[in-house]
Amino acid sequence: MRITFFKYQGTGNDFVIIDNRNLYFPKENSELVATLCDRKFGVGADGLILLENDPDLDFNMVYYNSDGNTSTMCGNGGRCLVAFAQFLGVIDKECVFNAIDGKHTATIDNGIVSLQMKDVSEVTTKPNSFYLDTGSPHHVQLVENLKDFNVPIEGAKLRYGIYGESGSNINFVEQKADDSFAVRTYERGVENETLSCGTGVTAVAIAMYEAGKTNHTKIDIETEGGYLAVHFESVNGYKNVFLVGPARQVFKGELEC
Numbered sequence: 463m464r465i466t467f468f469k470y471q472g473t474g475n476d477f478v479i480i481d482n483r484n485l486y487f488p489k490e491n492s493e494l495v496a497t498l499c500d501r502k503f504g505v506g507a508d509g510l511i512l513l514e515n516d517p518d519l520d521f522n523m524v525y526y527n528s529d530g531n532t533s534t535m536c537g538n539g540g541r542c543l544v545a546f547a548q549f550l551g552v553i554d555k556e557c558v559f560n561a562i563d564g565k566h567t568a569t570i571d572n573g574i575v576s577l578q579m580k581d582v583s584e585v586t587t588k589p590n591s592f593y594l595d596t597g598s599p600h601h602v603q604l605v606e607n608l609k610d611f612n613v614p615i616e617g618a619k620l621r622y623g624i625y626g627e628s629g630s631n632i633n634f635v636e637q638k639a640d641d642s643f644a645v646r647t648y649e650r651g652v653e654n655e656t657l658s659c660g661t662g663v664t665a666v667a668i669a670m671y672e673a674g675k676t677n678h679t680k681i682d683i684e685t686e687g688g689y690l691a692v693h694f695e696s697v698n699g700y701k702n703v704f705l706v707g708p709a710r711q712v713f714k715g716e717l718e719c
């Protein structure tokens with residue numbers, strides 16, 4: 463079988479993306495997905511995404527982590543998929559698509575994608591951290607000297623120690639200004655630090671507002687792979703939550719497997 467794939471990145475969170483509108487990709491083959499995502503034996507990516515037709519909406523998103531398993535929502539992946547849908551001519555500048563956590567609206571202008579994330583009704587406050595679901599589960603913890611923090615080691619400890627097998631993504635945060643934070647994320651399913659995590663920065667923005675660290679509802683986030691913005695409304699929970707930032711095609715390839 464010949465697979466045509468595209469490589470995309472959104473603030474350095476990178477994805478193999480495949481046009482699966484004709485349903486040719488063997489979706490149950492998790493070994494193939496893991497190999498395609500492998501940085502030594504495959505293309506190399508934090509995850510793989512299939513763009514499929516949806517009966518009612520512009521398209522459907524199927525997301526796999528680099529371990530080969532399907533998972534919950536990927537914010538940066540969703541933004542990259544919107545850019546891919548525009549590249550394919552499936553959409554123009556606006557769309558509504560389906561993902562594992564439901565319907566998402568998005569706009570794209572000059573490679574900047576604004577993606578509506580799911581509403582957040584609950585933020586759990588723990589002694590020195592927060593836990594919330596922004597489409598994927600996230601632990602958010604303030605640390606000092608984020609630059610030198612050992613994210614892979616400390617992230618793995620919390621991911622397995624507190625959250626067990628089903629796990630959580632783990633975000634370490636440092637405040638930069640009233641309305642800006644730097645974030646480094648350990649991603650479940652990649653089992654390592656990634657350069658950026660869209661549902662993660664969304665969780666950080668909301669958790670920091672909930673904690674009273676900021677009273678801004680538009681928050682800038684610095685990741686290791688670039689800048690993202692999150693804005694939301696805070697009325698009985700968090701609604702109209704948007705993740706905004708660049709999404710770029712890196713290259714196209716073909717492989718026989």
Ligand SMILES: N[C@@H](CCC[C@H](N)C(=O)O)C(=O)O
Nearest residue numbers: 533536537538598659660661
């Ligand atoms: N990179 C993602 C999150 C992908 C899902 C996550 N690894 C999980 O399994 O929870 C993002 O940009 O949101």
